[in-house]
Amino acid sequence: MxxxxxxxxxxxxxxxxxxxxxxxxVDIKVDKGEILSIVGESGSGKSVSMLAVMGLLPWTATVTxxxxxxxxxxxxxxxxxxxxxxVGKDLAMIFQEPMSSLNPCFTVGWQIKEALRLHLGLxxxxxxxxxxxxxxxxxxxxxxxxxxAFPHQLSGGMNQRxxxxxxxxxxxxxxxxxxxxxxxxxxxxxxxxxxxxGLREETGMGLVLxxxxxxxxxxxxxxxxxQYAGQKIEEQPVASLFRAPHHPYTAALLxxxxxxxxxxxxxTIPGVVPGQFDRxxxxxxxxxxxxxxxxxxxxxxxPLGGDLGYARCFYPLNTDERAAS
Amino acid sequence: MSDTLSAEVKMIQNRPGxxxxxxxxxxxxxxxxxxLWIFVGFVLLAAFAPLIAPHDPSAQFRAFxxxxxxxxxxxxWRFPLGTDPLxxxxxSRLIVGARYSFFVxxxxxxxxxxxxxxxxxxxxxxxxxxxxxxxRIMDIILAFPSLLLALVLVAVLGPSLTNAMIxxxxxxxxxxxxxTRASVLSEKQKDYVTSARVAGSxxxxxxxxxxxxxxxxxxxVQGALSFxxxxxxxxxxGFLGMGAQPPTPEWGTMLAEAREFILRAWWVVTFPGxxxxxxxxxxxxxxxxxxxxxxxxxxxx
Amino acid sequence: MLKYLAARLLTFVPxxxxxxxxxxxxIRLLPGDPIIVMAGERGMTEERYAxxxxxxGFDRPIYVQFWEYLTGVLQGDLxxxxxxxxxxxxxxxxxxxxxxxLSIFAMIFALALGLPAGVIAAVNRGKFFDRALMxxxxxxxxxxxxxxxxxxxxIFSGQLGWTPVSGRIDLIYYFSNPxxxxxxxxxxSGQEGALASALRHLVLPAIVLGTIPLAVIARQxxxxxxxxxxxxxxxTARAKGLPPLRINGIHALRNALIPVITxxxxxxxxxxxxxxLTETIFSWPGIGKWMVDSIFRRDYPVVQGGLLLIAxxxxxxxxxxxxxxxxINPKIRKR
Numbered sequence: 001m002x003x004x005x006x007x008x009x010x011x012x013x014x015x016x017x018x019x020x021x022x023x024x025x026v027d028i029k030v031d032k033g034e035i036l037s038i039v040g041e042s043g044s045g046k047s048v049s050m051l052a053v054m055g056l057l058p059w060t061a062t063v064t065x066x067x068x069x070x071x072x073x074x075x076x077x078x079x080x081x082x083x084x085x086x087v088g089k090d091l092a093m094i095f096q097e098p099m100s101s102l103n104p105c106f107t108v109g110w111q112i113k114e115a116l117r118l119h120l121g122l123x124x125x126x127x128x129x130x131x132x133x134x135x136x137x138x139x140x141x142x143x144x145x146x147x148x149a150f151p152h153q154l155s156g157g158m159n160q161r162x163x164x165x166x167x168x169x170x171x172x173x174x175x176x177x178x179x180x181x182x183x184x185x186x187x188x189x190x191x192x193x194x195x196x197x198g199l200r201e202e203t204g205m206g207l208v209l210x211x212x213x214x215x216x217x218x219x220x221x222x223x224x225x226x227q228y229a230g231q232k233i234e235e236q237p238v239a240s241l242f243r244a245p246h247h248p249y250t251a252a253l254l255x256x257x258x259x260x261x262x263x264x265x266x267x268t269i270p271g272v273v274p275g276q277f278d279r280x281x282x283x284x285x286x287x288x289x290x291x292x293x294x295x296x297x298x299x300x301x302x303p304l305g306g307d308l309g310y311a312r313c314f315y316p317l318n319t320d321e322r323a324a325s
Numbered sequence: 326m327s328d329t330l331s332a333e334v335k336m337i338q339n340r341p342g343x344x345x346x347x348x349x350x351x352x353x354x355x356x357x358x359x360x361l362w363i364f365v366g367f368v369l370l371a372a373f374a375p376l377i378a379p380h381d382p383s384a385q386f387r388a389f390x391x392x393x394x395x396x397x398x399x400x401x402w403r404f405p406l407g408t409d410p411l412x413x414x415x416x417s418r419l420i421v422g423a424r425y426s427f428f429v430x431x432x433x434x435x436x437x438x439x440x441x442x443x444x445x446x447x448x449x450x451x452x453x454x455x456x457x458x459x460x461r462i463m464d465i466i467l468a469f470p471s472l473l474l475a476l477v478l479v480a481v482l483g484p485s486l487t488n489a490m491i492x493x494x495x496x497x498x499x500x501x502x503x504x505t506r507a508s509v510l511s512e513k514q515k516d517y518v519t520s521a522r523v524a525g526s527x528x529x530x531x532x533x534x535x536x537x538x539x540x541x542x543x544x545x546v547q548g549a550l551s552f553x554x555x556x557x558x559x560x561x562x563g564f565l566g567m568g569a570q571p572p573t574p575e576w577g578t579m580l581a582e583a584r585e586f587i588l589r590a591w592w593v594v595t596f597p598g599x600x601x602x603x604x605x606x607x608x609x610x611x612x613x614x615x616x617x618x619x620x621x622x623x624x625x626x
Numbered sequence: 627m628l629k630y631l632a633a634r635l636l637t638f639v640p641x642x643x644x645x646x647x648x649x650x651x652x653i654r655l656l657p658g659d660p661i662i663v664m665a666g667e668r669g670m671t672e673e674r675y676a677x678x679x680x681x682x683g684f685d686r687p688i689y690v691q692f693w694e695y696l697t698g699v700l701q702g703d704l705x706x707x708x709x710x711x712x713x714x715x716x717x718x719x720x721x722x723x724x725x726x727x728l729s730i731f732a733m734i735f736a737l738a739l740g741l742p743a744g745v746i747a748a749v750n751r752g753k754f755f756d757r758a759l760m761x762x763x764x765x766x767x768x769x770x771x772x773x774x775x776x777x778x779x780x781i782f783s784g785q786l787g788w789t790p791v792s793g794r795i796d797l798i799y800y801f802s803n804p805x806x807x808x809x810x811x812x813x814x815s816g817q818e819g820a821l822a823s824a825l826r827h828l829v830l831p832a833i834v835l836g837t838i839p840l841a842v843i844a845r846q847x848x849x850x851x852x853x854x855x856x857x858x859x860x861x862t863a864r865a866k867g868l869p870p871l872r873i874n875g876i877h878a879l880r881n882a883l884i885p886v887i888t889x890x891x892x893x894x895x896x897x898x899x900x901x902x903l904t905e906t907i908f909s910w911p912g913i914g915k916w917m918v919d920s921i922f923r924r925d926y927p928v929v930q931g932g933l934l935l936i937a938x939x940x941x942x943x944x945x946x947x948x949x950x951x952x953x954i955n956p957k958i959r960k961r
Contacts, residue, residue: 088867
């Protein structure tokens with residue numbers, strides 16, 4: 001039984017110019033203690049799908065799913081109050097911008113202890129002890145002193161550690177990290193990723209890592225789900241995905257990695273992700289795909305079987321190297 | 326190549342005029358449109374007051390003093406909103422009173438805005454020391470509560486509607502100075518001003534032709550707001566006996582005259598106040614709409 | 627921070643001198659010779675006129691007069707009232723508590739209703755509650771408060787007979803007034819019903835005076851809250867599973883208060899302007915009524931001194947708000 005199981009999730013936004021589908025029938029499955037990485041360009045709906053699971057979307061969003069089960073609870077059936085008992089405790093999330101994700105008017109210690117009191121009901125002294133312990137866990141030096149600092153007095157990397165400490169404060173079963181390193185310096189990025197994977201080993205929580213960086217995926221993830229324009233177009237264990245991508249988009253993404261470049265010039269994917277008004281009738285990737293033909297442009301391909309990474313493609317690549325698992 | 330060219334031409338043709346675009350955004354705010362209609366009614370009333378008013382506003386019908394409105398016992402259709410203690414028709418006085426309020430608003434805004442814009446432009450373009458002196462003077466004026474300063478100014482100049490308007494204009498003017506100066510300082514940084522300067526525009530041209538039109542949006546909004554402030558302050562001065570003098574049918578002065586009758590004849594107190602409130606409310610509704618329509622920050626992309 | 631404080635205090639000095647100059651100039655611009663006004667109906671002889679003129683210093687050059695006025699002001703000497711013969715300084719501070727008491731209650735009324743109204747409107751953006759509250763706020767903002775006062779008197783004093791029309795307390799209660807705050811003195815006096823009477827006198831003027839600040843606070847709170855509610859840290863608070871009351875009431879409101887407090891501080895001038903009208907209508911023996919009466923009586927030293935003290939008061943409040951801004955906004959405090 002998996003920890004998080006979402007089937008056929010769709011999210012649409014009512015805008016002044018009509019309905020915009022940000023997430024289109026996506027399936028997500030995370031097992032206990034597993035690291036799943038969701039990869040995609042900006043606007044591919046990867047963050048929105050996880051915000052939908054957390055219930056953090058604004059009211060302009062409409063969320064539908066056949067199934068949205070976390071740890072035995074059907075999230076779509078819970079009341080707002082019941083949901084709040086799970087969100088922040090068993091299901092936690094950290095965000096892209098650590099500087100703006102912390103409240104500038106309160107000390108970081110206050111912000112951590114707040115969650116401890118709410119979810120765990122610890123008394124003042126226990127809260128303080130736990131906060132110090134958490135700061136040590138995420139590698140913040142001089143925790144006693146740092147607890148009384150305001151977010152603007154700390155660096156971005158330090159703030160992201162605070163965010164992580166806050167997210168893991170109640171021992172969550174699943175942590176969703178939404179581009180946790182994008183806004184940070186390259187040297188800090190590796191530290192934060194190491195911290196997250198290390199914490200996963202220690203606590204045994206599941207981890208969803210949302211990123212656009214294939215390099216991050218290669219270093220950390222166990223299973224990878226590739227999203228494009230609101231759809232999941234491929235999902236594979238990380239090793240086989242890197243060895244044998246089945247969807248042309250995945251292949252193109254991998255080709256764009258500097259480490260894998262064979263040419264003098266780095267290959268790029270021409271064009272941009274389709275927006276609200278230029279969605280193609282057929283395969284969403286067809287306008288940018290070098291293999292696309294009239295069939296691709298005419299009708300959308302359904303996902304293939306698990307042996308082909310559920311790829312949404314009529315002409316999957318590397319079919320002779322089917323994933324063994 | 327030709328494709329992109331034709332697309333560009335088409336875009337330019339399709340782009341709505343500034344006024345049309347403004348109207349599009351303004352119309353989205355239903356309250357603002359509502360306020361606009363009331364304001365138009367108010368302006369028409371002020372313009373054609375002598376034709377609309379059923380009686381001369383200062384004609385005294387002594388036999389009909391303190392008649393209640395028509396729907397109450399003792400009211401007659403001759404005086405639909407009743408009469409005041411001297412037997413003057415309330416409705417006629419209210420209609421003619423619209424003239425005074427409108428006049429006050431227009432004159433005050435015109436004087437305060439033109440003076441404030443020029444001083445603000447000067448401050449924005451002036452050397453540091455002159456700018457500092459101008460802004461300190463504005464700080465000094467702003468340190469006095471506006472109504473108190475207007476009150477003392479009127480006491481100096483002598484109580485009359487004209488002097489009240491002058492006093493209110495002086496009191497409101499620093500807001501325009503500050504607003505204009507702030508926009509000028511931020512506009513001056515922009516490249517189009519530099520390019521105009523490089524192209525050899527003189528200082529006066531730079532001030533009034535290049536920069537000023539780009540600072541107008543907040544000033545227009547301030548204009549609407551100070552229109553309503555002017556009406557309110559003039560009425561307050563009239564109420565304190567320092568504005569229009571009786572028997573002028575100015576709304577604030579009417580209220581002052583009616584004060585002693587508040588517990589006996591509610592209509593002489595209620596109607597002038599409603600007139601002030603509705604007018605000011607309509608203008609403020611419009612002002613909110615103007616702000617939303619002119620402020621690019623709030624526009625939906 | 628210290629540097630900022632010093633710079634801020636430095637701009638205070640020229641403004642203070644300017645304010646003194648303006649209030650000094652009024653006595654010379656007001657129509658009519660003040661000495662003849664002093665004499666009143668009886669008139670006076672030439673010698674008496676010269677004597678008084680010398681006594682008031684009117685025979686010396688104007689810059690000397692200004693210098694003496696300025697040094698006098700700094701020593702708390704603002705001259706004497708023509709009417710009561712008492713020092714203006716003493717009169718001001720014996721009446722000031724009445725105005726302060728009224729303003730405090732007006733502000734409590736405005737804050738107690740304005741902050742929740744703004745928060746509720748922002749949280750329910752675009753829905754019925756938002757529209758209803760903001761329409762009401764705009765009506766309050768557009769209200770001619772002198773008329774609003776009369777309307778409330780008609781309803782609550784005339785029709786319902788709940789509240790008195792004027793004054794600070796019923797005449798049957800008599801006690802000395804050591805603090806000048808009627809509510810505190812009434813409690814101290816221990817007389818039965820004194821406090822209730824004082825509060826009943828206070829309620830209508832406080833509502834009238836608080837109406838425009840209430841509307842301003844509600845509108846400002848709403849727009850500040852709307853801005854804050856879109857911030858990332860609100861999403862974080864929701865991701866922590868906090869209840870909405872805590873998110874809106876603590877996480878969001880604490881940030882939204884920063885611009886709102888500035889607006890509150892800057893509305894002190896408006897409050898004092900409103901006090902002029904409110905005190906006149908309710909015969910409230912405070913600074914506002916004193917100023918209006920003095921203007922009508924042509925009591926020049928009082929007009930001059932009162933104008934100056936009120937302006938200094940407003941400047942001091944603005945200064946305090948500036949400094950307070952550093953306290954409520956942690957980003958400024960520790961830099």
